[in-house]
Amino acid sequence: MYVDESSNIGLTVSSYLTNYLESYSTYLTNNYLLKEGINLDEAYNNFNISYEQLSSKNYILSLIISLSITYIIMSIVLSSGNMATGATATERENGTLETILTFPIKKSELIIGKYLSCATIGIISSLIAFILMIIGILFAESHYTMFESTKLIVNFPTIISSVITIIVASLFISGIAIMLCGMSKSYKEAQSSVSFLNMLTIIPLFLSMSEANIKTIYYLIPIFNHEQIIMDVFNNNFIMSNFLLTIVSSIVYIIILIYLVIRAYNNEKVLFTN
Secondary structure (H helix, E strand, O other), rough: OOOOOOOOHHHHHHHHHHHHHHHHHHHHHHHHHHHHHOHHHHOOOOOOOOOOOOOOHHHHHHHHHHHHHHHHHHHHHHHHHHHHHHHHHHHHHHHHHHHHOOOOOOOOOHHHHHHHHHHHHHHHHHHHHHHOOOOOOOHHOOOOHHOOOOOOOOOOOHHHHHHHHHHHHHHHHHHHHHHHHOOOHHHHHHHHHHHHHHHHHHHHHHHHOOOOOOOOHHHHOOOOOHHHHHHHHHHHOOHHHHHHHHHHHHHHHHHHHHHHHHHHHHOHHOOOOO
């Protein structure tokens, strides 16, 4: 058979003829075997091939979980970041911050109140996103054929460890947002600073997709460790020492952040920067 591979029509015709000749050859072979009294099943099916999944990791489920957790952390950044922007940069530009400071309240109490409001918004939005993630995956498992092989493990330990991690992540990200927005000179600069945090939340997603070897020391990295712990929980890779390392290190970071924010807001140049 002579074929011009540079021609699409030639390739199509050759493919059609090849399939036809192979089918005709199979037809002749089957007729010959039947005439000789040979069972076709015994002639062709000499052995069966079966595949067994050795890896405990389901790629589709892992990808869905990685994407969902990334969006959960992004929801914390967006909600707490917008709250922090309004509570700091917007008040400073509108001149309402000076009025608030005339009230009989300590600056530390004022800043902690703003911080807790940002953290509360972040916790609420992230918990809603977390609940929607679980409901969405469970619904997909029971209603769509392509998700039949997935199995999301939802029990009390996974829920508790995930919720604790989400709360700690909200507290940390809110502290970062308050500090960045407080140091910004304008509302637009504060928004740009918060947008930078969103970019950091994508890094763990790429690492999980590349199946990189995650070492214990990586669980000291903020934001990354929060996402990775929740991924570990739902991918059956949970290790208690990594979880404790994440929580303890995050608490230390949060205390340092609160101290730095209060100290920064005691500086009038930060409070009244135009």
